[in-house]
Amino acid sequence: MRLMRFGPTIVFLRGDLKKLEKKVAELFSTPPIPTDEAIKKSHEFETIIMITEPGESRTIPTEKGFLIHMGAQVVLAELMNSDLPIERVQVESTIILVHIPEKVDEALKILAEDLNGEIMTQEEALEIGEAWDTVVSVTKKKLNCPIGPEDIEGAILVRKDFLSVYRELAIDLPVLLLKLLPEWKEITIKVYDTDKRYEENIERLLLVIEDLDLGFVVGEGWDWDYPRPFMRVPVYKLKLLTWEDPVRVKFLLKGLEYRGYKRFCDIDVFVEGKKIDWVRLGKFDSKFELAEKARKELEKQLSDEVRQKLHEIEERLLREEG
Numbered sequence: 001m002r003l004m005r006f007g008p009t010i011v012f013l014r015g016d017l018k019k020l021e022k023k024v025a026e027l028f029s030t031p032p033i034p035t036d037e038a039i040k041k042s043h044e045f046e047t048i049i050m051i052t053e054p055g056e057s058r059t060i061p062t063e064k065g066f067l068i069h070m071g072a073q074v075v076l077a078e079l080m081n082s083d084l085p086i087e088r089v090q091v092e093s094t095i096i097l098v099h100i101p102e103k104v105d106e107a108l109k110i111l112a113e114d115l116n117g118e119i120m121t122q123e124e125a126l127e128i129g130e131a132w133d134t135v136v137s138v139t140k141k142k143l144n145c146p147i148g149p150e151d152i153e154g155a156i157l158v159r160k161d162f163l164s165v166y167r168e169l170a171i172d173l174p175v176l177l178l179k180l181l182p183e184w185k186e187i188t189i190k191v192y193d194t195d196k197r198y199e200e201n202i203e204r205l206l207l208v209i210e211d212l213d214l215g216f217v218v219g220e221g222w223d224w225d226y227p228r229p230f231m232r233v234p235v236y237k238l239k240l241l242t243w244e245d246p247v248r249v250k251f252l253l254k255g256l257e258y259r260g261y262k263r264f265c266d267i268d269v270f271v272e273g274k275k276i277d278w279v280r281l282g283k284f285d286s287k288f289e290l291a292e293k294a295r296k297e298l299e300k301q302l303s304d305e306v307r308q309k310l311h312e313i314e315e316r317l318l319r320e321e322g
Helices: 017-028 035-041 072-080 104-115 122-128 162-180 198-211 246-254 287-301 304-321
Strands: 004-006 009-015 047-052 064-068 086-091 094-099 118-120 134-139 152-158 185-192 216-228 231-242 266-271
Touching: 004 162, 009 017, 009 072, 017 047, 017 064, 017 072, 035 047, 035 064, 047 072, 072 086, 094 162, 104 118, 104 134, 104 152, 104 162, 118 122, 122 134, 122 152, 134 162, 185 198, 185 216, 185 246, 198 231, 198 246, 198 304, 231 246, 246 266, 246 287
Parallel strands: 009 047, 094 134
Antiparallel strands: 004 094, 009 086, 047 064, 118 152, 134 152, 185 231, 185 266, 216 231
16 A cells, blocks of 8 residues: 655746747647646656746746656756757646545545645645645555546645655654554455466555555565364465455455456455355355456556556466367
8 A cells, every 4th residue: 555655846937938838848748737637647647747937936837838758867867958048947836645534624634734835725835835845745645546636635735855854754654543443453465376376466565556546555475274183284474454354355356366267276264263265255156256256346446557567467377278
């Protein structure tokens, strides 16, 4: 589970509007789009270029910007080595996105106090803040999803550089979440594969846990299981801290056991040492019917990128089996 990530870097170019807009569009082969759309479509460390008249000195977001799918250092190098008529370059405050699933107002107050910052909207923070400031934007959405301005529950303007703020958050956020959400549960997930293709099956499991934001993996390693007396088999065990219902976690992971009638592995989920039996997941005539429904739900929830990667791993497993 990701608790925080960086937003895009916003770079302001001051100069002749029409000339700069045309040159930037040509240099990066991209048209300007509404700023809200650019922020929502941006990924971590990507760059948004905004262009204003040379007399402007404040870093106030413009109505449109150029979303460049590259880091700011690459973008700035391209700009420096071009013949663009740039009179001045400025950067916006660094944006750090923080995922708080519940009790956002309480979290904002605690974070503002800890960071010695001021609570406001993200729009206000970007208008007021300057290059040396940091904007901590809080959202309920998981951080591997597109996050637009409409998804921000509130922001904190911190008059500190982003490195010091990031270091503080890295230490404080897990403690804050445990304080806000004391009902977190610890579950144990065990993976067993008769064909011993553990590397691929563990990768599939971790892909799903991370993409669906199911919780924190706080421990993992090899263990033994005893399906029958005097018989022991190797299993890979993960400990997960989650605020999800363990029964729902079991249901979603059931979708990884099979693809159609092809079995990849067994995945068991334990809460306080007790295994969640598949009959608790609903009324199904068989494990195959359950796995089929779980698979459909899992595929619907996954991001396109992770779904594709999951399919690639499984196609490889099926070819090896054949």
